[in-house]
Amino acid sequence: MMKPEKNALHPEEEPGVLSFGKRPRPQEMIIQAFLIFCAAVSILTTLGIIIVLGTESSAFFREVSLWEFLSGTSWQPTVGEFGILPLLNATIVTSLAAMLVALPLGMGVAIYLAEYASERVRETLKPILEVIAGVPTVVYGYFALTVVTPLLKKLLGEDSVEVYNTLSAGLVMGVLILPLISSMCEDALSSVPRSLREAAYAMGATKLETSTQIIVPAAFSGIAAAFILGLSRAIGETMIVALAAGAGPNFTLNPLKAAETMTGHIVRISGGDISYDSMDYRSLFAIALVLFLVTLTLNMVSRRIVKKYREVYE
Amino acid sequence: MMGSGESRGGARPDFAVNLASRYARGTRWRTMFMLSTLLAIFFLCALIVTIVDDAFGYVVMVDEVDQDSLVMDGMRLETMEAPALRTVIAENLSPRRYRALEREKPFSERAQSDLHAVVLTEIVKPQVVATYTLFESLFDRNRIIQENLEANPDGTIIFRSWVTMHFLTDSLTAIPLSTGVMTAIKGTLLTIMITVLFSFPTGIAAAIWLEEYATDNRLNRFIQVNIYNLAGVPSIIYGMLGLAIFVRGMEPITSGSAFGVTSAGEMANGRTVLSAGLTLAILILPVIIINAQEAIRAVPGSLRQSSLAVGATKWQTIWHHVLPASSDRILTGAVLAISRAIGETAPLVVVGASTFLTQDPSSVFAKFTTLPIQIYQWTSRPQSEFRHIAAAAIVVLLALMLSLNAFAIITRNKLRKQKRFG
Numbered sequence: 001m002m003k004p005e006k007n008a009l010h011p012e013e014e015p016g017v018l019s020f021g022k023r024p025r026p027q028e029m030i031i032q033a034f035l036i037f038c039a040a041v042s043i044l045t046t047l048g049i050i051i052v053l054g055t056e057s058s059a060f061f062r063e064v065s066l067w068e069f070l071s072g073t074s075w076q077p078t079v080g081e082f083g084i085l086p087l088l089n090a091t092i093v094t095s096l097a098a099m100l101v102a103l104p105l106g107m108g109v110a111i112y113l114a115e116y117a118s119e120r121v122r123e124t125l126k127p128i129l130e131v132i133a134g135v136p137t138v139v140y141g142y143f144a145l146t147v148v149t150p151l152l153k154k155l156l157g158e159d160s161v162e163v164y165n166t167l168s169a170g171l172v173m174g175v176l177i178l179p180l181i182s183s184m185c186e187d188a189l190s191s192v193p194r195s196l197r198e199a200a201y202a203m204g205a206t207k208l209e210t211s212t213q214i215i216v217p218a219a220f221s222g223i224a225a226a227f228i229l230g231l232s233r234a235i236g237e238t239m240i241v242a243l244a245a246g247a248g249p250n251f252t253l254n255p256l257k258a259a260e261t262m263t264g265h266i267v268r269i270s271g272g273d274i275s276y277d278s279m280d281y282r283s284l285f286a287i288a289l290v291l292f293l294v295t296l297t298l299n300m301v302s303r304r305i306v307k308k309y310r311e312v313y314e
Numbered sequence: 315m316m317g318s319g320e321s322r323g324g325a326r327p328d329f330a331v332n333l334a335s336r337y338a339r340g341t342r343w344r345t346m347f348m349l350s351t352l353l354a355i356f357f358l359c360a361l362i363v364t365i366v367d368d369a370f371g372y373v374v375m376v377d378e379v380d381q382d383s384l385v386m387d388g389m390r391l392e393t394m395e396a397p398a399l400r401t402v403i404a405e406n407l408s409p410r411r412y413r414a415l416e417r418e419k420p421f422s423e424r425a426q427s428d429l430h431a432v433v434l435t436e437i438v439k440p441q442v443v444a445t446y447t448l449f450e451s452l453f454d455r456n457r458i459i460q461e462n463l464e465a466n467p468d469g470t471i472i473f474r475s476w477v478t479m480h481f482l483t484d485s486l487t488a489i490p491l492s493t494g495v496m497t498a499i500k501g502t503l504l505t506i507m508i509t510v511l512f513s514f515p516t517g518i519a520a521a522i523w524l525e526e527y528a529t530d531n532r533l534n535r536f537i538q539v540n541i542y543n544l545a546g547v548p549s550i551i552y553g554m555l556g557l558a559i560f561v562r563g564m565e566p567i568t569s570g571s572a573f574g575v576t577s578a579g580e581m582a583n584g585r586t587v588l589s590a591g592l593t594l595a596i597l598i599l600p601v602i603i604i605n606a607q608e609a610i611r612a613v614p615g616s617l618r619q620s621s622l623a624v625g626a627t628k629w630q631t632i633w634h635h636v637l638p639a640s641s642d643r644i645l646t647g648a649v650l651a652i653s654r655a656i657g658e659t660a661p662l663v664v665v666g667a668s669t670f671l672t673q674d675p676s677s678v679f680a681k682f683t684t685l686p687i688q689i690y691q692w693t694s695r696p697q698s699e700f701r702h703i704a705a706a707a708i709v710v711l712l713a714l715m716l717s718l719n720a721f722a723i724i725t726r727n728k729l730r731k732q733k734r735f736g
Contacts, residue, residue, distance in 0.1 A: 041520065138693070140361075142705070147364050232546060239644075277336045
């Protein structure tokens with residue numbers, strides 16, 4: 001059928017003879033180099049973060065000792081006191097409040113969606129939950145300040161709740177994280193093999209007993225991973241705490257009082273007029289370094305756990 | 315309720331001893347699980363209702379100067395002719411302010427509506443003394459009128475929508491009544507344009523490399539893990555990175571002085587639209603890469619093999635077959651990332667968004683503000699008017715994000731129809 005004739009595209013090929021040798025293709029090499037470069041941008045970003053945070057905070061730690069930074073209970077840059085504990089404390093309080101909302105609710109949503117809901121209900125509910133995660137966080141900050149705080153004041157007494165308080169920021173943050181937790185938990189629950197479920201039913205367990213005593217324990221590692229990732233998200237969350245938790249470091253465990261978190265402090269200080277190469281400026285990078293290390297560790301632990309349980313069941 | 319009915323009938327008595335209570339517990343918890351789901355949806359509804367509630371409602375206005383004292387012969391300001399308005403302005407405005415406005419545009423050339431606006435903003439100066447939310451306005455109308463009869467006898471109660479055409483098309487001013495968000499909308503669009511220009515090609519190229527070319531070696535595995543880790547880095551850290559690298563390190567480029575562009579008026583010192591756009595691009599890059607990778611992975615291998623089998627090169631296969639087949643998914647993922655970028659606030663505050671801009675951003679080397687930044691600014695003010703314009707700005711922001719998503723869904727469906735392979 002095909003008559004061997006002079007190949008117009010590759011005149012060097014003998015007619016009728018197919019060459020399977022690899023021809024160098026300069027354009028493709030250029031394209032490939034460009035692709036590698038783009039993939040390497042992510043490494044450059046990581047390097048950039050490490051170098052920027054490293055150099056600025058090493059300049060900071062030349063003047064403030066690491067011990068003073070990590071154990072000081074007062075953060076007052078104007079008088080040279082750089083103890084991160086008040087900021088860290090506020091971060092922990094808001095994050096815990098967030099997890100207290102997000103974990104039980106997220107688990108409830110996940111169990112409902114994975115075990116009880118019909119296909120149609122699931123298909124309608126999941127996109128709605130995703131909308132919650134898609135709303136900009138500054139809108140949640142607005143919500144916390146204008147709705148949740150007045151509500152708390154009404155419930156807990158006008159005087160005991162301050163205008164800015166870590167509780168309202170934390171509660172709203174919990175709502176923000178809820179979709180993340182519920183979708184990760186749901187993935188974990190539905191990846192539990194069917195055989196486990198059927199074995200439980202065969203033993204006479206009710207649907208609830210199967211869910212809570214068989215499926216949830218079997219998916220525990222996935223749930224733990226979701227919890228850790230949610231915690232990391234809560235620690236790094238900024239706008240809600242910047243708007244609703246308060247301005248000014250305050251070393252208190254009372255969630256009804258105003259306190260500034262690490263992220264809130266960075267935003268407030270860098271939003272104002274700040275001169276480069278001042279201690280104020282460098283201290284922000286030291287805080288950012290702590291933030292980076294904490295969230296990175298949590299994320300890596302979470303990923304490690306997810307990977308591990310995947311290997312067990314697949 | 316799997317396995318309920320049939321086992322109960324034939325069960326031995328000792329087997330069914332607490333079956334009823336077990337089922338009751340099952341029902342109780344089932345309700346709990348359902349309630350938590352409903353609660354989550356309730357939060358979303360509460361959020362939307364609050365915003366709508368705050369974006370409309372009664373306001374009580376009191377004029378600083380009584381309108382009737384300005385006009386003679388029982389005329390009304392709105393119906394006055396231009397010459398009469400000119401005399402009102404000349405009589406009541408301080409000479410300095412008069413000259414300043416005259417310099418902007420001579421009064422003799424201004425139209426009646428323009429003069430009327432000048433009289434209102436410069437002389438009458440209506441002040442908001444109280445604001446109400448939509449629900450108060452709808453259900454508590456009598457109380458509001460009662461309250462204001464006593465407190466503000468010469469005030470007028472009008473129903474005001476805080477989202478108006480003027481709000482959309484006017485530039486920022488310091489006065490909540492007359493401010494607009496055009497400056498912020500322009501800032502957002504310019505910033506996002508930079509973000510798209512940089513992050514789309516880079517992200518998709520990186521995804522192609524990782525999915526199509528990369529062999530399973532240590533370097534590529536490291537790149538992959540690194541991308542996952544970057545996706546979890548808090549956005550504020552990217553702000554710090556942008557501040558140190560784009561604002562300070564690359565100042566000649568990001569401020570435009572390297573290209574001979576000198577921004578008119580105030581110096582931006584690298585705190586420009588360009589810096590903001592690049593920061594956001596770096597921020598959403600991991601998300602775009604991960605989404606694009608998933609899209610490319612979903613293309614069936616048979617498509618690649620058939621293309622390679624007829625003699626296409628690797629790149630031809632990717633360009634003509636793999637990418638078109640995955641374009642709809644890539645687009646969806648990228649748009650999700652872009653809507654995240656539009657809503658980002660914290661990194662832009664750190665990079666140095668201007669808190670107040672007197673002129674709209676004209677180029678990528680201009681100072682910038684964006685919608686979320688304005689929402690942040692207005693929300694943190696204590697006065698209630700600012701709370702209402704914050705709500706109005708949120709409405710604009712959500713509408714912008716919604717229309718972007720709608721656009722993406724329509725384009726995706728179009729692409730899907732053209733596609734040869736599902």
